[in-house]
Amino acid sequence: GAVVSQHPSWVICKSGTSVKIECRSLDFQATTMFWYRQFPKQSLMLMATSNEGSKATYEQGVEKDKFLINHASLTLSTLTVTSAHPEDSSFYICSAREGEGIPYEQYFGPGTRLTVT
Amino acid sequence: QKEVEQDPGPLSVPEGAIVSLNCTYSNSAFQYFMWYRQYSRKGPELLMYTYSSGNKEDGRFTAQVDKSSKYISLFIRDSQPSDSATYLCAMTLSGGYNKLIFGAGTRLAVHP
Numbered sequence: 001g002a003v004v005s006q007h008p009s010w011v012i013c014k015s016g017t018s019v020k021i022e023c024r025s026l027d028f029q030a031t032t033m034f035w036y037r038q039f040p041k042q043s044l045m046l047m048a049t050s051n052e053g054s055k056a057t058y059e060q061g062v063e064k065d066k067f068l069i070n071h072a073s074l075t076l077s078t079l080t081v082t083s084a085h086p087e088d089s090s091f092y093i094c095s096a097r098e099g100e101g102i103p104y105e106q107y108f109g110p111g112t113r114l115t116v117t
Numbered sequence: 118q119k120e121v122e123q124d125p126g127p128l129s130v131p132e133g134a135i136v137s138l139n140c141t142y143s144n145s146a147f148q149y150f151m152w153y154r155q156y157s158r159k160g161p162e163l164l165m166y167t168y169s170s171g172n173k174e175d176g177r178f179t180a181q182v183d184k185s186s187k188y189i190s191l192f193i194r195d196s197q198p199s200d201s202a203t204y205l206c207a208m209t210l211s212g213g214y215n216k217l218i219f220g221a222g223t224r225l226a227v228h229p
Binding site: 004006034041042044045046049095102103106108109113 | 166
């Protein structure tokens with residue numbers, strides 16, 4: 001099956017610093033990648049959708065300048081949380097889809113837990 | 118009102134029980150209905166999907182969609198401790214680029 005990896009799996013950073021999270025599709029080319037955020041005991045909230053080579057589309061209420069998304073290749077997308085604050089502490093999950101796929105053919109990464117102190 | 122409503126639980130059942138998980142939704146245009154299983158601190162994994170109405174069975178799992186009532190269900194037969202996880206329903210419109218709308222997830226604990 002399709003595999004999506006994320007790195008790092010857990011990161012702790014100090015308030016005011018930036019942190020980068022990588023999302024890779026290991027065995028397929030992902031023309032579309034999605035970034036989600038999940039607070040404890042809550043559902044996944046879509047933050048943005050990125051297509052390879054173009055700017056990401058952000059959901060309403062998500063700050064573009066704070067959550068920088070780059071989808072530079074068909075196998076790699078990155079999410080950079082800039083000037084992180086404790087309220088940015090959350091579980092960040094990416095997913096990837098190959099081509100104009102069927103909606104359920106979206107494969108999720110294992111997630112990255114971000115703790116901002 | 119949320120587009121997708123799902124009781125967060127927790128739901129605790131004995132091993133071997135039949136588990137019923139449910140979601141309701143408000144957008145009658147949803148066409149694809151998915152169930153994901155998420156273990157603690159892991160990403161979701163797709164369990165089952167259904168297109169439009171009807172039932173679908175896969176081993177111990179059965180997914181049902183009732184579009185007239187805007188209600189979907191996942192049944193787990195002969196539940197096992199390894200089924201203990203959070204179950205998320207998700208749905209979307211037809212078409213490849215439509216985003217998934219998730220329910221809050223129901224935490225299930227199956228005890229021996």
